[in-house]
Amino acid sequence: xxxxxxxxxxxxxxxxxxxxxxxxxxxxxxxxxxxxxxxxxxxxxxxxxxxxxxxxxxxxxxxxxxxxxxxxxxxxxxxxxxxxxxxxxxxxxxxxxxxxxxxxxxxxxxxxxxxxxxxxxxxxxxxxxxxxxxxxxxxxxxxxxxxxxxxxxxxxxxxxxxxxxxxxxxxxxxxxxxxxxxxxxxxxxxxxxxxxxxxxxxxxxxxxxxxxxxxxxxxxxxxxxxxxxxxxxxxxxxxxxxxxxxxxxxxxxxxxxxxxxxxxxxxxxxxxxxxxxxxxxxxxxxxxxxxxxxxxxxxxxxxxxxxxxxxxxxxxxxxxxxxxxxxxxxxxxxxxxxxxxxxxxxxxx
Amino acid sequence: xxxxxxxxxxxxxxxxxxxxxxxxxxxxxxxxxxxxxxxxxxxxxxxxxxxxxxxxxxxxxxxxxxxxxxxxxxxxxxxxxxxxxxxxxxxxxxxxxxxxxxxxxxxxxxxxxxxxxxxxxxxxxxxxxxxxxxxxxxxxxxxxxxxxxxxxxxxxxxxxxxxxxxxxxxxxxxxxxxxxxxxxxxxxxxxxxxxxxxxxxxxxxxxxxxxxxxxxxxxxxxxxxxxxxxxxxxxxxxxxxxxxxxxxxxxxxxx
Numbered sequence: 196x197x198x199x200x201x202x203x204x205x206x207x208x209x210x211x212x213x214x215x216x217x218x219x220x221x222x223x224x225x226x227x228x229x230x231x232x233x234x235x236x237x238x239x240x241x242x243x244x245x246x247x248x249x250x251x252x253x254x255x256x257x258x259x260x261x262x263x264x265x266x267x268x269x270x271x272x273x274x275x276x277x278x279x280x281x282x283x284x285x286x287x288x289x290x291x292x293x294x295x296x297x298x299x300x301x302x303x304x305x306x307x308x309x310x311x312x313x314x315x316x317x318x319x320x321x322x323x324x325x326x327x328x329x330x331x332x333x334x335x336x337x338x339x340x341x342x343x344x345x346x347x348x349x350x351x352x353x354x355x356x357x358x359x360x361x362x363x364x365x366x367x368x369x370x371x372x373x374x375x376x377x378x379x380x381x382x383x384x385x386x387x388x389x390x391x392x393x394x395x396x397x398x399x400x401x402x403x404x405x406x407x408x409x410x411x412x413x414x415x416x417x418x419x420x421x422x423x424x425x426x427x428x429x430x431x432x433x434x435x436x437x438x439x440x441x442x443x444x445x446x447x448x449x450x451x452x453x454x455x456x457x458x459x460x461x462x463x464x465x466x467x468x469x470x471x472x473x474x475x476x477x478x479x480x481x482x483x484x485x486x487x488x489x490x491x492x493x494x495x496x497x498x499x500x501x502x503x504x505x506x507x508x509x510x511x512x513x514x515x516x517x518x519x520x521x522x523x524x525x526x527x528x529x530x531x532x533x534x535x536x537x538x539x540x541x542x543x544x
Numbered sequence: 545x546x547x548x549x550x551x552x553x554x555x556x557x558x559x560x561x562x563x564x565x566x567x568x569x570x571x572x573x574x575x576x577x578x579x580x581x582x583x584x585x586x587x588x589x590x591x592x593x594x595x596x597x598x599x600x601x602x603x604x605x606x607x608x609x610x611x612x613x614x615x616x617x618x619x620x621x622x623x624x625x626x627x628x629x630x631x632x633x634x635x636x637x638x639x640x641x642x643x644x645x646x647x648x649x650x651x652x653x654x655x656x657x658x659x660x661x662x663x664x665x666x667x668x669x670x671x672x673x674x675x676x677x678x679x680x681x682x683x684x685x686x687x688x689x690x691x692x693x694x695x696x697x698x699x700x701x702x703x704x705x706x707x708x709x710x711x712x713x714x715x716x717x718x719x720x721x722x723x724x725x726x727x728x729x730x731x732x733x734x735x736x737x738x739x740x741x742x743x744x745x746x747x748x749x750x751x752x753x754x755x756x757x758x759x760x761x762x763x764x765x766x767x768x769x770x771x772x773x774x775x776x777x778x779x780x781x782x783x784x785x786x787x788x789x790x791x792x793x794x795x796x797x798x799x
Contacts, residue, residue: 212635241634245627246660253624253657257600257631260618265631283621388616388632390595390639399610401601401619 198335199224199365201373202268202294202358205342207234210377211292212263213241215254219273220306221362222296226268238379248273252280252293259289260400262387264346264380268294270362271312272303274320281355282321286402286413288386290349292342293327294358296365299525307525308362310447313502316359317476324414326421328356328428329475331446335369337473343374348428352420353386359475361498363448363527430473431482435461439468441541442486444507445496446472449528453496456533467537475503483510492516492541496533499523518544561589565614572679574774576764577605579731580673580740581612584644587745588615597640597748598632600625602654604646605679623654626661629668640751642669648678651687651713658713665722665756669747672714672759675766676785683769687711690788695769710788714761718795724756726795730763730786732778743793755797763789 196204203225206214211234216226226244234240241258245251251267258265269277274295284291295316299309316329328348332338338360345356383389391397404410435457436442445453450471460467470486472479487493492515495504504519511517520536522528563585571577588597594615601609603622610617620628625643633641650658650672661668677695678684685695685702688710692701702710718726725747729740740762747758763785765777772780 213631215631243630243634245630246656249624250627250630250657250660253621253627254631254634256620256624257618257628257633258635259631260628261598261632261635263635265635279621280624287619388598388618389636390598391614391616393595397610397614398616399619400617401610403607403619 196335196371197224197366197368198338198360199296200228201335201371202338202342203228203232204373205339206266207232207238207240208374208376209343209346210238210264210379211240211266211346212379213258213265215243215245215251215265215267217245217248217251217269217273219270221298221308221365222268222270222294224365225294238376240379248276249280252277255291256280256284256287256289259284259291260287260388262382262384262389266292266294268296270296270298271300274312274315278315278321281327282323282325283402284355285325285327286323287400288353289355289400290353291355292345292349292358293355294360297359297361299523305525306362308448308527309498309523309525310361310449311499311502311523312359313475313497313499316357317478317506325417326354326424326476328352328354328424329359330356331359331473331475332364333447333450333471335364335367335371338364339371339373352424354420354424359447361448425477428474429477429479431479432471432473433482434469436468436470436486438466439486439489440491441465441467441537442490442493443467443469443496443537444483444493444503445469446475446503449496449498452528452530453533455530456537459530459534460537465537465542478506478510480510483507484512484514487511487514490515492518492544494537494541495519496528497521498527516541516544561586563589563594563614565612567611569612570608571605572768574765574767574777576675576731576762577673579737580671580762580764581609583731583737583741584642584671584744585613587741587748590745591748593640593748597642598636600629600632600641600643602643602645602649604649606644606646606673607680609644623649623652624657625649625654626657626666626668626670630661630664630666633666633668640748642671642748644671645673646679647672647674647676647686647688651711655713659717659720662717662757662759663720663722665724667751667754668757669744669751670757670759671744672761673764674761674789675764675769676710677766677769679766679769683766690784712789714759714794717759722756723759723795724797725750725758727793728761728763728789728791730791732765732781750797761789763791
């Protein structure tokens with residue numbers, strides 16, 4: 196299946212209650228698939244094309260505030276428009292899933308794939324001290340599986356979860372195994388606005404606290420939650436690290452290209468491993484720190500001008516040299532280029 | 545008659561609806577929000593739908609509306625209430641949903657959300673408080689500020705040649721196929737307040753018909769923003785706002 200369509204099917208199967216979206220290349224197939232598939236008939240899931248990305252994320256806010264499994268998707272310029280809503284959703288502690296099929300920027304940029312929204316995704320993106328949980332699929336299979344995982348994490352922590360995909364994964368076709376249809380939940384959460392219950396206080400969904408003392412309490416509660424997320428939810432994949440003298444760090448589709456460079460390096464006798472963070476927030480700080488004590492240098496490879504490399508450096512904390520190789524603007528690095536960068540910047544550096 | 549007699553139970557002719565909380569309102573003296581809140585709360589009460597309604601509060605003076613309505617409510621980002629209400633209504637189609645928004649929220653930053661929710665015919669009630677000014681931020685020019693009207697960002701009066709014209713968004717949404725009932729009311733005098741309540745009650749009743757968006761504008765005052773006493777502001781509203789924003793039904797369902 197095509198990445199975007201598989202992801203849309205996964206949303207139906209994950210028991211989503213609602214999807215609100217707005218067309219933008221390269222992710223329009225998500226809403227097209229859902230409209231064609233008409234999940235209202237299959238599961239009762241509601242699908243609506245909103246008038247803008249801003250409206251779509253606020254519709255997600257409304258549905259999430261009712262304790263429903265709500266989702267939206269977009270690509271970079273559209274995700275920027277959703278940042279206001281995401282900040283409110285994080286502030287009001289509502290669960291939702293947002294997919295960013297990243298294209299190159301800044302501005303209108305190009306519709307070609309990129310990873311240049313890493314900072315926006317993992318550092319908050321909108322205003323205020325908040326975090327999105329960020330999942331980075333490298334395959335169509337992972338895009339599918341992460342939809343289910345994303346809803347689970349969103350409700351576990353009452354926090355927005357972003358699937359940071361890119362134009363490669365969204366547009367390419369791969370074999371994929373779809374999980375079985377899950378029933379839509381009819382659970383009534385006590386924090387959800389479902390109509391005031393007799394004898395109970397009314398439920399208020401808000402991110403507003405006019406008193407600084409109260410707002411600080413909210414911030415402290417959020418920070419405590421993020422520490423829990425960091426403790427429990429770090430996910431990563433390593434390969435070839437047991438005997439590695441050098442290390443690649445890469446995520447998403449770029450990690451697959453880098454993996455090819457690893458095979459080429461191994462064939463030349465270069466002992467290199469790779470770490471692929473599957474969660475970009477929380478970031479696999481401990482594992483990278485551990486590997487930094489083992490290897491002579493780390494090359495971070497990204498389809499941007501160098502974003503995750505900052506988090507790698509923070510995790511490494513000076514233990515070993517960290518270099519960067521990237522292509523951007525919609526250009527995709529080749530395994531040859533990556534191997535050459537490893538040889539020049541790390542081994543020969 | 546001694547004061548104690550007035551407040552004794554047998555002299556009660558008018559009870560506070562339980563759909564309003566006892567919380568002391570933060571609104572300025574003479575402001576129309578309190579009455580508008582009460583009329584909407586009474587309409588909810590009379591329909592017996594306190595447990596079946598979800599409200600959406602705006603950003604503006606009524607940002608804290610959820611402290612005063614004793615119903616489940618969500619606080620929307622500035623202007624986004626109709627989108628939030630859409631999200632609620634789409635997942636809870638059997639519940640009643642309303643937004644309560646001011647002119648800056650609804651007719652400036654939220655124009656797109658307002659028009660498109662109305663155009664889709666979302667089965668929600670939009671209550672639109674139009675006092676021609678941004679109250680909460682300290683009296684700046686609103687989309688509905690009258691020509692020549694002074695505000696902190698039109699200190700020499702609104703010059704329509706550079707600042708644009710006041711937006712009659714209620715007439716605009718009445719033109720859309722998706723709206724079912726569109727009316728303009730006020731709450732500055734008892735008869736008007738009662739009429740406004742009847743309009744909001746009717747609008748909520750219509751919501752069960754799934755015929756489209758109901759839109760109730762309430763032309764109101766802002767003594768603080770207009771730099772007037774409450775009495776002056778009501779007089780000024782009658783003399784200046786009503787001629788430009790005439791009261792009455794704009795779109796009524798065909799019988």
